Amino acid sequence: MATSRELSDFLVAVERRAFKQTAYAVRDDHAALDIVQDAMMKLAEKYGDKPVAELPLLFQRILQNTMRDFWRRQKVRNLWTSLLSSFGSSVDGEDRDPLDTIDVEDDSDEPSVLLERRQTIKLIESALKKLPTRQREAFVLRYWEDMDVAETANIMGCSDGSVKTHCSRAVHALATELKKQGLDKLGLSRLMISNQSSGS
Amino acid sequence: MTRNKSINNKLDNNHPEANLTMDEQLACLATDLLNDHSQHLNATTLQRLSVARDLAVNKLIARQTQAVGINQSGNVLHWLGDGFNSYFEQHRMMSSLIIVAAILLTFFAAQQFNVDKNLEHSDAFLLAAELPPEAFADKGFDTWLVSKQD
Numbered sequence: 001m002a003t004s005r006e007l008s009d010f011l012v013a014v015e016r017r018a019f020k021q022t023a024y025a026v027r028d029d030h031a032a033l034d035i036v037q038d039a040m041m042k043l044a045e046k047y048g049d050k051p052v053a054e055l056p057l058l059f060q061r062i063l064q065n066t067m068r069d070f071w072r073r074q075k076v077r078n079l080w081t082s083l084l085s086s087f088g089s090s091v092d093g094e095d096r097d098p099l100d101t102i103d104v105e106d107d108s109d110e111p112s113v114l115l116e117r118r119q120t121i122k123l124i125e126s127a128l129k130k131l132p133t134r135q136r137e138a139f140v141l142r143y144w145e146d147m148d149v150a151e152t153a154n155i156m157g158c159s160d161g162s163v164k165t166h167c168s169r170a171v172h173a174l175a176t177e178l179k180k181q182g183l184d185k186l187g188l189s190r191l192m193i194s195n196q197s198s199g200s
Numbered sequence: 201m202t203r204n205k206s207i208n209n210k211l212d213n214n215h216p217e218a219n220l221t222m223d224e225q226l227a228c229l230a231t232d233l234l235n236d237h238s239q240h241l242n243a244t245t246l247q248r249l250s251v252a253r254d255l256a257v258n259k260l261i262a263r264q265t266q267a268v269g270i271n272q273s274g275n276v277l278h279w280l281g282d283g284f285n286s287y288f289e290q291h292r293m294m295s296s297l298i299i300v301a302a303i304l305l306t307f308f309a310a311q312q313f314n315v316d317k318n319l320e321h322s323d324a325f326l327l328a329a330e331l332p333p334e335a336f337a338d339k340g341f342d343t344w345l346v347s348k349q350d
Contacts, residue, residue: 001264002260004257004260004261004264007256007257007260008253008257011253011256011257012253015249015252015253016238016239016241016249017235017238019238019241019245019249020234020237020238020241029245033245033248033249033252036249036252037248037251037252037255037256040252040253040255040256041252041255041256041259043256044256044257044259044260044263045259045260045263048259048260048263048264117233120233121233121234121237124230124233124234125234127230128230128234139227140231143224143227143228143231144231144234144235170227171221171223171224171226171227172223174223174226174227174230175222175223175226175227178226178230179226183226184226
């Protein structure tokens with residue numbers, strides 16, 4: 001059984017990745033935060049008695065299911081919104097502090113390197129968002145979460161063969177898109193090395 | 201950054217999993233960059249994540265406290281041992297059916313017992329009555345009695 005400390009440590013380790021992955025999937029940061037929070041609550045509520053080793057797989061599964069629930073609700077909501085949109089316009093009158101929404105970047109690098117890295121990440125994010133949902137799911141779980149084929153298949157609820165197919169297509173599409181934008185292995189390696197040296 | 205190490209190991213030519221294609225290597229590097237980027241979120245997002253985490257941890261603590269309360273108060277199944285207890289927890293539907301069946305059996309058994317008791321009373325009544333017992337078994341007796349009263 002996971003203790004509260006172990007659960008907290010686990011969530012600290014995965015929450016940022018989970019948020020970014022969800023944000024790429026739903027393309028809305030606020031919705032992504034809600035989804036991650038829901039997933040965390042469900043994990044604590046339903047699977048708090050499970051050993052810590054099982055938490056990553058369970059959390060990913062819950063996260064994927066919560067995303068699907070969000071899409072289902074969104075579909076229904078969009079229908080009503082499109083029907084009622086002609087009756088009024090929505091005005092977002094909230095005051096936002098621009099300092100709150102500025103990404104925290106390392107200030108140890110030169111501006112040119114920071115700019116290049118930022119642009120590269122934008123390109124990668126854009127390429128990732130262009131992938132079909134199932135391909136993106138498979139890619140994120142296999143390459144970002146470092147899960148094996150069987151674990152990915154378990155989370156996605158499909159066969160090992162389907163996971164391999166989705167991954168292969170996703171990797172090919174992503175690489176093609178990145179190459180089209182002028183990004184190759186050397187360029188990405190250079191950015192990684194500069195990133196690691198600035199981090200250390 | 202254990203994740204970075206694992207990816208770098210995969211990209212290392214001496215590693216057994218190094219037979220990645222160029223596309224896969226590019227994908228690994230891209231996810232590495234995304235992973236690094238995900239560590240630099242804005243303050244609002246980090247605060248929201250922290251609140252969400254605290255809520256989840258508090259939920260777990262509340263759940264565990266509740267579970268300890270139940271265990272301390274104990275139930276009848278604990279007297280039968282942990283094996284029985286865990287069985288009944290895992291097969292709640294089956295347990296409910298067993299309990300319902302037991303209640304029904306008890307009800308029918310009690311009814312049967314009451315019938316025997318009534319029979320005893322009726323025997324005593326027949327023996328103590330002024331009429332002979334055969335009179336109660338004779339279907340024409342009631343008719344004869346009514347005709348006699350008229």
